[in-house]
Amino acid sequence: MAEVCALWRHPIKGHGREALKTVDLTRGQTMPWDRRWxxxxxxxxxxxxxxxxxxxxxxxxxxxxxxxxxxxxxxxxxxxxxxxxxxxxxxxxxxxxxxxxxxxxxxxxxxxxxxxxxxxRVPGRGMTDTDFPSVSLINLASHRDLAKRMGQDLSALRWRCNIHVDGFGEWEEFDWIGKRLRIGTAELEIKERIVRCLATTANPETGIRDADTLDALNAQLGHQDFGVYAMVSESGTISIGDKVEVL
Structure with a gap:
């Protein structure tokens, strides 16, 4: 069964992450306090x-x-x-x-x-990388596959995503574009892939660039994408351990 393994918000864009156990999502809005500043x-x-x-x-x-x-x-x-x-x-x-x-x-x-x-701070709007109020997701199976291809341990925190899910096939998340996910009591519409930047080459424990994630993605997979952006289509609560269902 696919499930939520971690929830993260980033109160100040580019300046830190915070682990959550549960979060209430509102239709058409970012995760509360995510990229608030x-x-x-x-x-x-x-x-x-x-x-x-x-x-x-x-x-x-x-x-x-x-x-x-x-x-x-x-x-x-x-x-x-x-x-x-x-x-x-x-x-x-x-x-x-x-x-x-x-x-x-x-x-x-x-x-x-x-x-x-x-x-x-823009009232009522998290400063996401997208021009729409997005929530980001990664598939941990894809993360493990990329780490294996690179031959080194990688922290999933490199991707700075809100929702980490597991139990799906490798890179299956790219097939979700245009579909909806039901997670807990919320629903999210998957909008687009996330094109990655140099931030992902830095170790989230040390802040030192030590893994060429971009070269690995481009050379081995033919793209620079990891994870997907979604919009909250139905308000609800998401918690660690919740089932994830593709609708």
Whole structure:
């Protein structure tokens, strides 16, 4: 039986992940508190009033050290706590404590890159990589197949996806495009493949690039895709261990 093995949200786009046991999804919306904030850099053209492409924000494809950040959210207080192997723990309010965050993240930013300048939040919309409010999924069978092809252990956290599922065939998820999945009491419509970037080459424990995932995908599979984007078509609750059914 196919089931949910892990749930993750990323409160600040490109800056940490948080494990969940259960989540309530709402039709037409992103996972709650996922990519709620994004960190604009000095070359950004976005103004924080609407969704903007990822090129406007600091992220793991340009700054691999960011991939080693973990996050915890206190929803009641609106605070986020960040940890990183090279930085002290930081708890702050992203809507108010921009300077504290910028001081914390600055040592992780390489010279010669556009530096982070401020935090943006678009009310009612997570800053996903897609121009629609997406929820992302990976098939762990495909993850294991790619790791085997590469001959090295890979953490599934490299893919920065919301829902990890297992029990399907390798790469079967690409056949889901245009179909719906029932997970728990929610339903999701699968929209498109996820085209991968350099962020996935960085180790999520160290923030160091140590696996050429993009070369492996292109050379061995003829594409640069891993995982799929979905939209929530029916509101409901998803929990670890829930059955996943293709409709």
């Amino acid at each position: 994004a960190v604009a850099h000095e070359a950004a053209k976005s103004d924080g009033t609407a969704w903007a492409p990822c090129a406007n924000f600091s992220r793991g494809s340009k700054v691999p050290a960011l991939m080693a950040i973990n996050a915890r959210v206190n929803e009641a207080e609106g605070t986020v706590t960040l940890t990183h192997p090279e930085r002290p723990e930081l708890s702050f309010e992203p809507d108010r404590d921009t300077d504290a965050f910028l001081d914390w993240v600055r040592p992780l930013m390489p010279a010669g890159r556009a530096q982070s300048t401020h935090i943006q």
